[in-house]
Amino acid sequence: MNNISLSKSRYCRVVQCNKMLWMDINKKEEAIDKARDSVLENGTKVGELARGYFGDFVNVEYNKDLSKMVADTKKFLKDAPNIITEASFNYDNNFCSVDILKNDIDGFEIYEVKSSTEVKDIYLDDVSYQVYILKNLGFNVKKASIMYINNEYIRKGKLDLKQLFTIKDVTDIANSKQDKIKEKICEINEYMKTKVEPEEKISMKCFEPYECSYWEYCTKNLPEKNVFCIAKMGKKDKFELYDKGIYTYEDLLNENLNWRYHQQIEVDLSNEVIIKKDEIKEFMNKLTYPLYFLDFETYQSAIPEYNGTWPYEQIPFQYSLHYIEEEGGELKHKEYLAEAGIDSRRELAEKLVRDIPENVCVTAYNMSFEKGRIKELASLFEDLKEHLLNIHNNIVDLMIPFFNRWYYTKEMQGSYSIKYVLPALFPNDPELDYHSLPVVHNGGEAMSIFANLGNYSKEEQEKIRYGLLEYCKLDTYAMVKIWEKLNEVIKE
Ligand code: SF4
Known part of the structure; x- marks a missing residue:
């Protein structure tokens, strides 16, 4: 057969x-x-x-x-x-x-x-x-x-x-x-049976129910910068414009678009760099010493592994913490990475409250994620609740200057995600290059490899653990560099 x-x-x-x-x-x-x-x-x-x-x-x-x-x-x-x-x-x-x-x-x-x-x-x-x-x-x-x-x-x-x-x-x-x-x-x-390549118009079907792996191929004749490069615009809106024949940046400029989309196009065409010093200065004044930079890694399992967990709950298994105790002080680092196959939430929460004192300024990039996990931990552990909520309430989002476009360059491609902001601010900096990391290069890989850590040999596990630590450490180091850059631009 x-x-x-x-x-x-x-x-x-x-x-x-x-x-x-x-x-x-x-x-x-x-x-x-x-x-x-x-x-x-x-x-x-x-x-x-x-x-x-x-x-x-x-x-x-x-x-x-x-x-x-x-x-x-x-x-x-x-x-x-x-x-x-x-x-x-x-x-x-x-x-x-x-x-x-x-x-x-x-x-x-x-x-x-x-x-x-x-x-x-x-x-x-x-x-x-x-x-x-x-x-x-x-x-x-x-x-x-x-x-x-x-x-x-x-x-x-x-x-x-x-x-x-x-x-x-x-x-x-x-x-x-x-x-x-x-x-x-x-x-x-x-x-x-046909050997002749069929004509097929791109449409929402290219993304629903699954993103098609031939998207790049089917859009190869579009100009490099086109409506599908506009960050955060809904797919339906993009196809609506595309179907009307409006897809080049030049055409899009004549459309009545949301200011964010418009600005992305304008900056791309003009090469302008936006830096709103007063707004950035005001934001930076909120970041006081001792200053902590926090990032969590989590994994999700369809099958709840531990008591009290539910399908696809985000389970934190790792964090990285850079911190500076006083102005001009040394940059220090602490971290946590769970052992494979254990419910590590208690251990992680205990270490977190040991590592971050109460009433200090903590930054996270896109803080809703870190805040959400800390709140979940606080609801689990009554004895740590007060301290955890104190950390939670003291978090400032380092993403704000980029979200608000107080600092924006065309290389950010309309995004405020750290994965775009970082290379835009530090192009070709090997120290900040996720591609050169060993084993783990992004959050998805971290999530997937940790969920299966127990299936690897001891030797392999050691390499993977090192890779996870290096990856998460780079996330908070990147935040430190971004904070330094913001300090620089307001002094210029
Ligand atoms: S990208 Fe995929 S779904 Fe879209 S037209 Fe091409 S083959 Fe079809």
Whole structure:
């Protein structure tokens, strides 16, 4: 069975955009995949956990030779009633594996497992495609459902799968889509035969439900600076302008746009540097000694690991803290990084209150994140609450001068994120280059690698821990450098 041409993931890609599958087959090398590691890992863990939802089950092991999976499924099906995970079927070169199949005497119940906390439209297409294959093979599909994460579940003791998952019955929707699926499959078969690159207009489908990895390829003929480079403008608004033929910076200048968008374009075209000294000075006066620079790293797990946690809660596992005790004083550093596989929140909170005295000025970049985590810790630990809330209330956001565009250059590309502000203020400074860090280069990597730390050997863990410490340390060092730069510009 080497000629299986459609799988459920391929089918869903075509539902999003016909050209995606054509590109997968003919120009795969053009794909630029955005890091979705933690999303994929959560999906795998959730899928494996969900297998036990209905009790004992038999699993069809993955095999590159899909016909082997189909043959194994056939064997298991004979033992009805039973529960089969990854039950695999092929109808007319359309292949699918069903996450959970309840093989009852009088027919099937199928469950598609998702690590999301909501049912997206694309999931309905996914399930409907599976129903199409099973029905065409002559099976009775009594029920088709989506099993997804209940974000209101709070873990109390042992993990409760019945509480963690929500099941939505989508049988009627799946049945109503059957004719359309047949049509779509015929269309896809024709489409896949063509060697001529299809024309496909870019639109919201390039980002919904998932960001397409061919975006750069499909927009290669647009001018380098175009409407899609405008920071913080909603995608729908961008496409509205694009569809009207308004996409160059010159064209956009004639539009009645929000001041931020307008300013981004104007500064880009004029090379002007905006520095509002009085506003920056007033802001800097709020930063008093001893001065602390704080940054947290967190990870999120779809499956709550500890008592009192909920799906996708941000669990802080690390912080970096630079500080200067008095004017002209030495720059010092403290840090915390949890051991793998433990609930580190108490340890982290205890160390944080040891490291940051009460009533001192603390800065964070985009402080709502740090403040949110500190508040959560304060609500967990009554004895540390007062001190933690004192830290919380003394945080000043170092992002403010950039958010308010009191300091702005074209290199910031309309953004106030530290990842844009830092290289704009310190171009080509190797000391501040995240790319040259060992192991971890961004928050997503930190999150993903820490969540899996326990799976590495001791030696590897040491290297990773060093990488995490260096990464987080650079985050607060970068804040110190930004603060120094602001000091410089107000003195000039
Ligand atoms: S970028 Fe848009 S048009 Fe191009 S393949 Fe992806 S979804 Fe289709």
